[in-house]
Each structure stands twice: as structure tokens, then as C-alpha cells.
Amino acid sequence: MPEINWELFERQVAECRLCPLCGQIRHKVPGQGDRNAPLMLIGEGPGQVEDEEGLAFVGPAGQLLTRMLGSIGLPRERVYICNVVKCRPPHNRVPTPEEAEACRIHLRMQTFLVKPRVIVLLGSTAAKYLLNPEIRITRERGIWTERKGIWMMPTYHPSALLRDESKKPQAWEDMKSLREKLKELGLYPDLLAEKDGGI
Numbered sequence: 001m002p003e004i005n006w007e008l009f010e011r012q013v014a015e016c017r018l019c020p021l022c023g024q025i026r027h028k029v030p031g032q033g034d035r036n037a038p039l040m041l042i043g044e045g046p047g048q049v050e051d052e053e054g055l056a057f058v059g060p061a062g063q064l065l066t067r068m069l070g071s072i073g074l075p076r077e078r079v080y081i082c083n084v085v086k087c088r089p090p091h092n093r094v095p096t097p098e099e100a101e102a103c104r105i106h107l108r109m110q111t112f113l114v115k116p117r118v119i120v121l122l123g124s125t126a127a128k129y130l131l132n133p134e135i136r137i138t139r140e141r142g143i144w145t146e147r148k149g150i151w152m153m154p155t156y157h158p159s160a161l162l163r164d165e166s167k168k169p170q171a172w173e174d175m176k177s178l179r180e181k182l183k184e185l186g187l188y189p190d191l192l193a194e195k196d197g198g199i
Ligand code: SF4
Pocket: 013, 016, 017, 018, 019, 020, 021, 022, 028, 085, 086, 087, 099, 102, 103, 104, 106
């Protein structure tokens, strides 16, 4: 059994052909950020800009995510950000259960390596595949669940907030709840902002 480390993770993702999504991409998008971060954010899959750059959450939704984190005082480089699938689904469609299941091996390794204390699931796809297949994001966003010592909370995907601004107040409630959870756990004590400006 090879030692599990970041080099192995990067090689596994780069060489992966476990599902058909790898057939039409420009770049794999493994995820990036602070590899020792106590907070991990997981979205659905790379979009067009992410596929072009090989980086997660760098398009318009990613810019909003950066502002959302900033609204509670967290610089984006202090968290770890990735997606359920590491290859862009054609036309940004939702990854199938088979694709998500195939890519789970990489996400598992990533979670093992980062060892987050808190995970925020961005959008219903991440919430369905990683928390509860029956979840309704509109009803169950903002609810915390503890699994194997990791606190998990689903919230809206930033691209949903770009499509529908009326969801932003609820997303702001979730960001404040995240700030409270991080405080409760004694995480990021030097950073968390008390301001109440919304997103
Ligand atoms: S989406 Fe994941 S499982 Fe599918 S080919 Fe890409 S890296 Fe492999």
C-alpha cells in the first residue's frame, strides 16, 4: 500500500480515467488552498473558467465565494476549496451519481490529507452526494451535522446566488452560522470579523 500524500493525490487525479468526464476537458481541477485548513468548502464541479485555468472557483461564482468568505473575515487562501468531481461536466450539467461515486476516491484522499474540522457543502449536488441523497437545499441549508468529528453544513452554491439574488440573505445567515461554529471550535481566532454587513 503506497503512502498517502499530496504527490500521490496529484498523480492519481492527473492520471485518472475512472469516468467519462475526463474525455472532453482542458484541465483537471483537483482543488486548491491551505492544505492544513480547518475549513474545507466543496462544490459541484468545475465550470468553463475553472476548466481553462485548472483551478477551482475562479470564475464569477468563485469571486462571489471569495467575497462571502471575506464577509466573515476569512481570506480565501486560509481555506481549502474543491469540488465533488475534478473534471468539468459538458455544458456544466450536474455530475451523475456514477461520476460522483467514481471521483469519491479523490475527495476521500483529499479530506484525509487536509483533515478539516468543518466542511461547507456548496449547493444541492455536494449536499446530496456527500450528506443526504434526499436533501432539499432550500429547506435544509444552514443545518449542522457532525460526522466522525467533522461538522458539515450545506448552503447555496454561489452560482445559485448569482442566478437568484433573493437567496443572498439566507446565504448570509449561513455564513454567520459558519462564523459561530468556527468560533465555538476555537478556529481562526485571529481572523473572524464581527461585522454584520451581509454578502
Ligand atoms: S471526474 Fe474524477 S473520476 Fe472522473 S475522470 Fe475526472 S478525476 Fe477521474
